[in-house]
Amino acid sequence: MTYKFGMTALLATMAASGAMAQDANTLAIVVKGLDNPFFEQINLGCQQWMAENPDSQYNCLYTGPASSSDEAGEVQIVDDLIAAGVAAIAISPSNAPAMANRIRALAPDIPIMTIDADFLPADADLRATYLGTDNYLMGVQMAEQAMALKPEGGTICLQLGNVAAANINARAQGFRDTAGGAEGLDRLTGENGWTEIEGCPVFTNDQADLANQQMSDVFTANPDLDAFILIGGWAQFAPQAYAQVTDQVMDRLQSNALIIIAGDTLPPQTQAFREMRSHAQVGQRPFEMGLRAPDVMIQLLNGETVDDPLFTGLDVCTHAEPGFCADN
CATH class of the missing domain: 3.40.50.2300 (Response regulator)
Structure with missing residues (x-):
């Protein structure tokens, strides 16, 4: 499920979906932009987690601004999700300093992690862990x-x-x-x-x-x-x-x-x-990022210790050794 931005549109869409009606049970993944096919793989991972965990009390919500160039829109979405009372958020910050500044100002009492893209080292204290590529x-x-x-x-x-x-x-x-x-x-x-x-x-x-x-x-x-x-x-x-x-x-x-x-x-x-x-x-392995992120957020909600960072690995294709790229 994808959303664009704005508190009114976000809450209306969540209310229209029985799966997303309980904000406190929502594990949100916020990406840089819905126009980037790379992030759609994260969405597919999020959906796969939902399919594999039908009895979970939690739901995986994938969202982001319509355009990857809308840095302010992404910050606003995170702001809105925190105001809506979601359980936890995994963020791929388009503008790391701007997103970190907003998180620092809001000081949310819910778990915040980064996915795909991290905060700068000076702001690492604002998130519990980073999940994604080295x-x-x-x-x-x-x-x-x-x-x-x-x-x-x-x-x-x-x-x-x-x-x-x-x-x-x-x-x-x-x-x-x-x-x-x-x-x-x-x-x-x-x-x-x-x-x-x-x-x-x-x-x-x-x-x-x-x-x-x-x-x-x-x-x-x-x-x-x-x-x-x-x-x-x-x-x-x-x-x-x-x-x-x-x-x-x-x-x-x-x-x-x-x-x-x-x-x-x-x-x-x-x-x-x-x-x-x-x-x-x-x-990179974006599908794995989307699939693992909800479990990591649940671990954080349960007060469990989570490694930082959590790297998802890389696949290298060359013409001498095409590997993964030969038939995908």
């Missing part, structure tokens, strides 16, 4: 794939999401530190042969159409680019547009003159991978 490690693994394909390095462009998305920034840091061979790099400026081109990184604001336009613009302006890194899968979430963009450089992709490493392994992405429109995919 995002720094994801960046490390993306860099390892790029380095295997381009051992001498080269010119590179990183594509990121929202400026304040802590999970995406952690991946970028893991990538730069690994590729550059030093910790804390803000930018690759020749370390280990890698140089980020002028105008990069680019920020998609989690919009697939913008992501594809950025790729096209970068390829046109930099015909000798060596590597393009989709730190998240945004462009591939619009498969037709992504196919058109990569058609522009297909000869370079097939010869490995230009490599593309991308995050996530949703079906349109693995299809693109099989068509040689990327060289490696490093995938």
